[in-house]
Amino acid sequence: MIPLSWYLIFAALLFAVGLYGVMARRNSVGILMGIELMLNAVNVNLIAFWRYLYPDRLDGQVFVAVVLVAAAAEAVVGLALIISAYRRHKTVVADEMTLLKG
Amino acid sequence: MLDHWLYIGLFFFVAMLLPGAAIFIASILAPKKPNPIKSSPYECGIETVGESRIQFKAQYYIYALVFLIFEVEAVFLFPWAAAYNQLTLFMVVEGLIFVLILVGGLLYAWKKGALEWR
Amino acid sequence: MPNFWSDPVGFLIQWLTNLLTGLGLSPELVKFLLAFLGAALLPLMAMLFVVFLIWYERKLYARMQDRFGPNRLGPWGIFQTFADMGKIFTKEIITPAGVDLIPFNLAPILAVGAVLLVWAVMPLAPRIVGVDLSVGLIFVIAAGGFGELAIMLAGWGSNNKYALLGGFRAVALLLSYEVPMVIAMLIPAMLAGSLNLVEIVASQDVPYLLLAPVAALIFFITQVAESGRAPFDLVEAESELVAGYNTEYSGLKFGMFYVAEFLHAFTSSMLFVTLFLGGYRGPFANEFPLLGLVYLMVKTFIVYFVTILFRGALPRFRIDQMLDLNWKVLTPLILAMVFVTALVDKIVVQAGGPLLVRTIVLFVVNMLIFWFSSKLLQRNVRPPRRKVSVQRPLATANVTPSASQGQDNLSA
Amino acid sequence: MTPLQIVFLIVTVATLISAVMVVSARRMLHAALWLILSLLGIAVLFVTLETSFFAIVQVMVYVGAIAILIVFAVMLTRRDIQDRDKVTNRGAWAAALAALGVAGGLVGALTGWQAFASIRPELAADSAAEGTRIAQLGMALVSPDAYAIPFEVASVLLIGALIGAIYVAGERK
Numbered sequence: 111m112i113p114l115s116w117y118l119i120f121a122a123l124l125f126a127v128g129l130y131g132v133m134a135r136r137n138s139v140g141i142l143m144g145i146e147l148m149l150n151a152v153n154v155n156l157i158a159f160w161r162y163l164y165p166d167r168l169d170g171q172v173f174v175a176v177v178l179v180a181a182a183a184e185a186v187v188g189l190a191l192i193i194s195a196y197r198r199h200k201t202v203v204a205d206e207m208t209l210l211k212g
Numbered sequence: 213m214l215d216h217w218l219y220i221g222l223f224f225f226v227a228m229l230l231p232g233a234a235i236f237i238a239s240i241l242a243p244k245k246p247n248p249i250k251s252s253p254y255e256c257g258i259e260t261v262g263e264s265r266i267q268f269k270a271q272y273y274i275y276a277l278v279f280l281i282f283e284v285e286a287v288f289l290f291p292w293a294a295a296y297n298q299l300t301l302f303m304v305v306e307g308l309i310f311v312l313i314l315v316g317g318l319l320y321a322w323k324k325g326a327l328e329w330r
Numbered sequence: 331m332p333n334f335w336s337d338p339v340g341f342l343i344q345w346l347t348n349l350l351t352g353l354g355l356s357p358e359l360v361k362f363l364l365a366f367l368g369a370a371l372l373p374l375m376a377m378l379f380v381v382f383l384i385w386y387e388r389k390l391y392a393r394m395q396d397r398f399g400p401n402r403l404g405p406w407g408i409f410q411t412f413a414d415m416g417k418i419f420t421k422e423i424i425t426p427a428g429v430d431l432i433p434f435n436l437a438p439i440l441a442v443g444a445v446l447l448v449w450a451v452m453p454l455a456p457r458i459v460g461v462d463l464s465v466g467l468i469f470v471i472a473a474g475g476f477g478e479l480a481i482m483l484a485g486w487g488s489n490n491k492y493a494l495l496g497g498f499r500a501v502a503l504l505l506s507y508e509v510p511m512v513i514a515m516l517i518p519a520m521l522a523g524s525l526n527l528v529e530i531v532a533s534q535d536v537p538y539l540l541l542a543p544v545a546a547l548i549f550f551i552t553q554v555a556e557s558g559r560a561p562f563d564l565v566e567a568e569s570e571l572v573a574g575y576n577t578e579y580s581g582l583k584f585g586m587f588y589v590a591e592f593l594h595a596f597t598s599s600m601l602f603v604t605l606f607l608g609g610y611r612g613p614f615a616n617e618f619p620l621l622g623l624v625y626l627m628v629k630t631f632i633v634y635f636v637t638i639l640f641r642g643a644l645p646r647f648r649i650d651q652m653l654d655l656n657w658k659v660l661t662p663l664i665l666a667m668v669f670v671t672a673l674v675d676k677i678v679v680q681a682g683g684p685l686l687v688r689t690i691v692l693f694v695v696n697m698l699i700f701w702f703s704s705k706l707l708q709r710n711v712r713p714p715r716r717k718v719s720v721q722r723p724l725a726t727a728n729v730t731p732s733a734s735q736g737q738d739n740l741s742a
Numbered sequence: 743m744t745p746l747q748i749v750f751l752i753v754t755v756a757t758l759i760s761a762v763m764v765v766s767a768r769r770m771l772h773a774a775l776w777l778i779l780s781l782l783g784i785a786v787l788f789v790t791l792e793t794s795f796f797a798i799v800q801v802m803v804y805v806g807a808i809a810i811l812i813v814f815a816v817m818l819t820r821r822d823i824q825d826r827d828k829v830t831n832r833g834a835w836a837a838a839l840a841a842l843g844v845a846g847g848l849v850g851a852l853t854g855w856q857a858f859a860s861i862r863p864e865l866a867a868d869s870a871a872e873g874t875r876i877a878q879l880g881m882a883l884v885s886p887d888a889y890a891i892p893f894e895v896a897s898v899l900l901i902g903a904l905i906g907a908i909y910v911a912g913e914r915k
Contacts, residue, residue: 112750112790114860118852120754120787124761124780126845131765133837139816143764143777146808150784153800161791162860168882172889174796175288178803179896182284183903185808186277189815190911193270196819213872214746215365217789217797219461220450220469222369227446230373231439231586238419238582245422270911272502273814275653277911279505280807281904282661286512287799288896290468290525291880293516296672297523298877303884304676308669310897315665317901318657326908327657329650433775464872468798475806479778482813486771498817501810526873 117158125151136203138192142185149181274326278318285314335618339458372460373446376593381411383592387638394642423581426489433487437480438579438586444476445594452600453528455610455622466527467519470601471512474556477594478504481575484587488578496574499649504556506653510660511552517545517671518605531609536685539606541692542671544700546606548664553598554637555652558591561644562652599633600626607633663703670695750790757783770816778809792865795876 124147131144153174160170196202292299292307299307321327332340343364350360385400385408392399400407425434451466453459463469478501485497519525521541522533539546555562576587603609607629610622647655674695678688760783763776781804788797852858882888 111744111862112747114862115852115858116750116754117787117791118858119849120758122845122848122852123758124784125848126841127758127761127765129844130837130841133840134831134834135765136831137770139770139812139819140765140773143773143812146777146804146812147761147764147780150781150804153796154784154787157788157791157793157796161793162862163857165863165865168879168888171793171796171879172882172892175883176892176896178287178799179284179899182280182803182808183899185811186280186903186907187910189273189811190277190907193273193815193818194910197270202819213464213792213794214789215361216461216463217794218362219365219369220463222366223373223450223460224443224447226370227373227443227450228439230377230446231442231589235423235435235438235582235586238421238585239423241420242581243420243422246424248427270818272498273811273818273911274908275502275506276807276811276814277907278657278904279509280803280811281900282509283512283807284803284900285897286516287803288883288893289513289516290519291795291876292884293519293880294523294525294873295877295880295884296520296676298881299676299884301676301680302886303881304672306884306886306890306893308672310894311665311668313894313897313901314904315662317904318661318665320901320905321908322658324908324912326912327653329653430771463794464876465794465798468795468802472798472801472806475802475810478806478810482810483775486813486817505807505810523877524873525876529873 114158114162117154121151121154121158124148124154138195138202139189142188142192145184145188146181149177149184153177271329274321278321278326281314281317285311335620337457338619368460369450372449376446376449376597377442377589379596380589380593381415383596384411384414384588387592387595390635390638391642394639418582418585421581423583424578426578428489429578430487430489433483434578435487435583437484437487438583438590440476440480440483441590442586442593444473444480445590445597447473447476448597448601451527452597452604453531453609454626455619456616458619458623459528462528463526465525467515467525467530470527471508471515474504474508477556477590480590484579485575488575490578493575493577496577500558500575503562503649503652504558506656507552507555507562507660510548510656510664511556513661513664513668514545514549514552515605516668517542520668520672521675527604531604531611534608534611536689537606537608540689541675542606542667542696543693544696545664545667545671546602547700548660548667549606550602550633550636551660553602554595554640555656557594557598557637559595559637560641561647563646595637596630596634599637600630602633603629659703659707663699666699666703667696670699746790750787753783753786753790757787771813774809774813774816777812778805781805781809793875794872795879 128144128147128149128151131147132141133144135141135144156170156174156177160167160174164170192202288310289307292310296304332344334341346364346367347357347360350363351357355363388410389399389406398407400410403409403413425431448470450460451463451469453462481497481500481504485494485500488494488497518530518538521538522530524530524533576584579587603626609629610619610626612622612625615622615625671692674691675688678691683691757780760776760780764773764780767773767776781800785797785800785805788794788800883893884890
């Protein structure tokens with residue numbers, strides 16, 4: 111049987127990889143992919159906690175479903191923003207979107 | 213339950229293996245005589261112009277977006293459907309309100325012209 | 331030991347287990363081997379079945395076009411497909427310059443694999459099912475996602491404008507039609523109160539075609555569209571897009587897309603039968619599962635026949651028409667059906683109506699909605715094109731050519 | 743080692759490798775394909791956690807929809823930096839350090855926790871059947887004394903995302 115720790119360590123590593131992607135990627139679509147990885151790490155944790163610690167309660171599952179909605183909303187709006195920004199500035203590099211700097 | 217998934221995993225493996233093996237056998241049987249003209253990208257018989265991986269309009273993205281929203285909605289509705297026989301009328305209505313809110317989104321997209329093919 | 335006639339698969343499993351453990355293998359290993367055997371047999375049979383399907387469809391399609399179809403090899407040309415197989419296996423597989431190798435080679439495999447996966451959860455007969463998965467219904471949807479992925483990989487990997495354009499269109503189309511398909515699947519799940527395909531079949535004392543005819547119709551249309559057949563074969567509209575996403579594929583790699591298309595059409599007919607026509611159910615099917623298999627096949631072939639009639643009778647839609655049909659007709663209609671079915675069924679059940687009353691009420695309500703929506707459609711449909719009142723003069727040889735007369739003719 | 747543990751290790755290693763490829767692949771489309779692979783790996787992990795519903799949902803939503811959306815977005819915004827430029831920005835080293843710090847910190851903090859090494863309990867008899875569990879979830883989502891409010895809020899969030907995205911991405915004349 112797999113102990114809970116394996117899942118938690120895996121999720122922590124996946125989260126770290128996603129975090130690296132978010133911080134280091136230049137392409138904003140790549141940043142979004144990093145965020146997806148992080149959200150998935152969270153989901154693995156939530157399901158693992160549900161299964162190991164509170165198997166008779168539904169909170170964990172509902173939480174995962176809500177994270178799913180958040181991930182979907184984030185992807186939809188984030189990518190729409192990137193496409194819109196690309197159409198105006200012809201770039202998807204996050205560092206080059208300097209609209210707020212003036 | 214893990215037995216079920218063992219079966220599905222093996223099934224997935226075989227389902228990928230069968231066409232893969234067929235293609236592998238064919239690639240052994242088939243002749244191989246490549247030449248530059250033959251392996252140039254097809255463009256109605258004339259020479260290839262420009263880069264092949266061209267760019268697309270945003271309309272495709274909008275369809276995918278509406279699809280994604282409805283897919284996530286369906287994910288919530290499937291457990292609701294599975295529990296349908298045990299639900300009271302009030303709970304059924306609550307699930308339908310969930311749908312109704314999203315119908316509003318569909319109507320918005322419609323009115324905004326986002327569903328037109330341009 | 332189970333009886334062969336009442337539980338053939340159980341009988342075979344028991345027999346093989348006894349045989350293999352008799353040979354001194356450990357029970358775990360035997361279980362694994364049997365699972366592998368089952369997992370290998372079902373897709374293998376499905377693949378071989380395609381050989382027959384291609385012949386059947388070509389023959390039928392030819393009859394609709396007043397031709398004979400394949401008629402040389404063997405009786406009624408039944409071995410034609412084997413000859414074609416022999417040909418396609420020895421065709422050169424061209425890999426064009428600049429392809430993205432992994433997506434390009436993965437796509438045909440994934441296309442077939444995605445369709446085959448559906449067979450893993452399909453109840454073929456009582457007690458004959460690949461795996462009795464509790465989420466079989468959404469497993470089918472998830473497997474369909476791999477098919478879309480395959481098309482996208484093919485379009486991207488090919489390094490060809492037409493392939494990429496075709497792949498994009500195809501994916502946009504498949505995604506769009508997946509919306510009403512998924513929502514139509516909700517209705518059988520709701521009526522059965524389960525996501526398990528086996529339970530959905532088992533609960534169909536009345537075929538759900540009678541309880542939800544509109545949903546069945548919509549599901550049928552979306553399935554035809556998902557399998558990319560005419561009239562929805564924009565996926566490879568050869569008049570516009572050369573051949574769509576599989577332009578650059580040759581030899582057996584193209585053949586795999588071909589196989590995937592035929593298998594998908596058949597599999598989706600089977601899914602339709604499972605969800606709406608009671609699957610394997612029929613008289614004495616429960617006592618003799620093999621009879622159930624026969625019922626399933628007969629029903630599936632009837633539905634498949636109808637899809638071929640569709641293919642033979644209707645011209646291809648334009649892409650804007652297809653997307654309009656999906657987003658402006660099918661999706662609102664199926665959402666309305668979910669509403670009405672959920673509410674009416676709950677009210678009737680809470681009022682204590684028996685199955686017969688439920689069936690009649692739901693059927694009548696469905697028909698009313700269908701009638702109402704068709705009236706609505708007729709009102710909003712584009713008016714028929716105005717006829718040109720004056721007949722155009724035909725070009726005749728004896729008319730003296732003069733500039734003014736020519737202009738008169740044109741303006742008339 | 744039980745077979746399940748071996749499967750777990752193979753899948754996690756594959757998932758992590760593809761996750762690393764997601765953040766380091768030069769071409770965005772390849773990154774998207776690696777993302778699909780790692781999402782599939784997570785679906786397998788959900789299977790090992792005995793929730794086929796969420797495994798399937800993972801494939802359906804992430805692979806079938808979000809990944810395809812990302813691929814569409816990649817294709818709509820290409821021509822840009824895919825092949826020629828650097829993949830990472832100037833702060834990549836700092837980012838790598840931060841990521842390592844987070845991973846180390848999380849694992850370090852978790853090892854001190856008493857439930858860290860807990861063993862999986864058996865499921866209660868009534869919820870052992872997956873079908874019942876899904877029905878319970880569906881019931882809880884709409885029953886007023888459970889999660890009815892989050893359920894409706896989720897739909898409001900979805901419609902908000904839909905309207906916002908259409909407004910932002912729609913082509914203006």
